[in-house]
Amino acid sequence: MPERNIEFGKFGARGIKGHEAVARQLDALAGFVVTPITARRGLAARLHYLTRSAHAREAARAAGLTVTDRTLTAWLDGRRSPSKRNLERIETAYRTVRRHNVARYLLARLNRAGRGTRVEFHPLDQSQVSRPQQRVVEYRTLNVRRWDRIVESWAVGDEAALDDAWISEVVVDLGSQWGQYEYVTNIGFAA
Incomplete structure (x- = not known):
């Protein structure tokens, strides 16, 4: 894919891969035990x-x-x-x-009988990037209707498949500048 970032953070931009933010959100929805295992x-x-x-x-x-x-x-x-x-x-x-x-439950919850779930893309943090190198990246939203591959990859813990599913099924739908949303500060969705 031509827009993949090769040297992310070279000029001081900060963020995480979009699929990692999605995995965090799915983990939060899964409702793991909060008390540490050492207790x-x-x-x-x-x-x-x-x-x-x-x-x-x-x-x-x-x-x-x-x-x-x-x-x-x-x-x-x-x-x-x-x-x-x-x-x-x-x-x-x-x-x-x-x-x-919880994968089957989350899949039904996110797909919502074909209506999908609204996803918010919070752009990467460019506060440490000098002015000439900054990109114009804005907050975006998108309604995602196909969660099958994403939830399946998350459930088995396959990060490479999750990254591929996230990029090929969701981020590409943002249009010609989808590469700007490969790294984000946060991905938000309320399911």
Whole structure:
């Protein structure tokens, strides 16, 4: 794609890739447990989510949490604590399973029976760019009706596919200057 930025930030512009901002918004809509995993309450909430049914345990194992049921019970009872490595595995498994579980709901919520969701593009921050190098970039809105590839890529955690889906299905619809919105300060949508 001809408009991809090669040296973003060379003159002092600040922002993040659009697909990263979208992933943040989808994570916020997914409603993850807020309490950190290092707190007893946060660990218990994640473990209960991952062990509440046979299907949830199976999904947790598929996501990388491969400890015995006896160990899980000891962690839940507070008799033992998981190692740092296991805490990371629990967090990864929790986020993977939660994303998978809410993906279908989010897809229906964002597509809204073909009506789509209004998306706000907040342009990159050029306050540190000298005047001659600044671009005229403005706040834009767009109604997105096709969320399937975006939500699917987010649910499996594939950043490259999410970036490709975001650029090819949404950002290109902004017109001839779509390359100016590859990096943004924020992407907003209320679903």
